[in-house]
Amino acid sequence: MNSSGPTYPLASLYVGDLHPDVTEAMLYQKFSPAGPIISIRVCRDIITRRSLGYAYINFQQPADAECALDTMNYDLIKGRPIRIMWSQRDPGLRKSGVGNIFIKNMDESIDNKALYDTFSTFGNILSCKVVSDEKGSKGYGFVHFETQEAANRAIETMNGMLLNDKKVFVGHFKSRKEREMESGSKASKFTNVYIKNFGEDLQKSNDTLRKVFGTINRHS
Template sequence: MKALACLNHKTLRGKAMRIMWWHKESKLRKSGIGNVFVKNLPASIDSAQLESMFNKYGKIVSCKVVEEENGKSKCFGFVQFETHNSAISAITSLHGAVFQGKKLYVSIFKKKEERVMDAFKEQKFTNLYVKNFGCNMTENLLREKFSKYGKVNNAVIMRDEEGNSRGFGFVRFDSDEDARKAVEALNGQLIGSKKMFVGRALKKAEREILLRMENTPEEMSC
């Protein structure tokens, strides 16, 4: 405890040490619970000062200001609290606060892929991906089903070389609002014995991000 209190963030061979309690197979750090992202920090703030700013809100597991190779601050960092409640308390108190002339941005940390997907979700869309319907579904029936929620510009079912339905297709609405209403109403609806899936048609880059998120182990910022 004395070493942690006295040596954490002290310089050793030109670099600031980071000292924390070691936990075998730590579920806390792997889960990301209590992990806070802080940006727009004054360039003069180092990891020790960042910890001093946040330690009043709860027990800190790890804390760092991200630096360039030359040791210059990138003006953002991460603080991981022991509990989610401590993180929320810090965010509530410090987000938007002005410190040394800088307005702080403080939020729950999200991986890059999650931030990108959040941005995708906020985008407007009119093209829907539909799957899990039977071979009896036709373009006309698909258009009729979706037209209850707004003007449909196009409805297509993907088919094999012999013209048989491959069980999925696309529906394009005239407006984003109507497309969202159709997703809310029809996603998960039973068509015979199958639950139909209805969602925004993803672009190639979005599908690749989802695949990476599924196949890449979680990385903790701290």
């Protein structure tokens, strides 16, 4: 049995927020000082072959990958800060919600690095991102911790704290399905209905409408 098999995923890094012109050769030059590299792949569009803005780097040793993550995260390549995370190839882990927290009401000056530095004190971070557009930060972001315990510590400590003079909300991340279920439960409490296109007989009297629809509750 190949003893390196079980540790291979731990030696794989995701590198995101790449400039479109960044190549495998540039990444090799940047990351090879951390240790021997097995492979580097910049992900590209199948048709146009343009970079999708992220890459995967596989080191021989997990310790070397960890060194690269700790020392090179948010370094500049072609003028852009790169974002390094452990590569999570298990979609179940990414979608489980375990260890995920949501931060909002952040000052616009807080970037990915500042968010990472703030929350890394609570435990190992698998991924960290401030949501932004062409105008800059949108004031919220996400941090995915390795354990739920670390996420709980971050929430208990940081929720309601001031970050750059703004009180932030920190809570458990809720998936789209969870949010839809919550909104659905609220909608179920809504009891008004809208009726149109009824005949002239009903238009003349509210009492007639009450008689028609008043029987619904008794029959249900």
